[in-house]
Amino acid sequence: MTNPYLAGAAGRCPQCGEGHLFEGFLKVSQTCEACGFDLSKADSGDGPAVFVIMIAGFLMAFGTLFSLFAFHWPVWLVLAFWMPMTVVTCLGLLRPMKGLLVAAQFVHKASQAGRHDV
Numbered sequence: 001m002t003n004p005y006l007a008g009a010a011g012r013c014p015q016c017g018e019g020h021l022f023e024g025f026l027k028v029s030q031t032c033e034a035c036g037f038d039l040s041k042a043d044s045g046d047g048p049a050v051f052v053i054m055i056a057g058f059l060m061a062f063g064t065l066f067s068l069f070a071f072h073w074p075v076w077l078v079l080a081f082w083m084p085m086t087v088v089t090c091l092g093l094l095r096p097m098k099g100l101l102v103a104a105q106f107v108h109k110a111s112q113a114g115r116h117d118v
C-alpha cells in the first residue's frame with residue numbers, strides 16, 4: 001500500500017503511486033496512466049497557492065530581515081539574492097503542495113457535490 005501523501009507530493013497518482021499526477025507543470029491528468037484512477041474530480045482550487053504564500057512568505061521575510069540586520073547586507077544584495085530565491089521557492093513548492101492537497105482529497109474521498117449529494 002503506497003502512502004498517498006508521499007505519492008502526491010512526488011507528483012504520482014495517490015491511489016497507486018505509479019502514474020503521473022500532472023500532465024503539465026500544474027495541470028492534473030484526467031486519469032492515471034498506470035491504474036486508470038479517475039483524477040478529473042480532483043480540484044484543489046486556490047489551496048496550494050495559499051500554503052505556498054504562507055510558507056514562502058515566512059521564509060523569505062525572515063531571510064530578508066536576517067540578512068539585513070544580522071549580516072548587514074546592502075539593500076541591493078538583499079534584493080538581488082532574495083527576489084530570485086522567492087520565485088524559485090514558490091515555483092518549487094507549488095507542485096508538491098498541489099500533489100499533497102489532491103492526495104488529501106483522495107484520502108478523504110472529497111469530490112465536487114453531485115446531484116445525489118443534495
Ligand SMILES: [Zn+2]
Pocket residue numbers: 013014015016017018019032033034035036037
Ligand atoms: Zn494510479
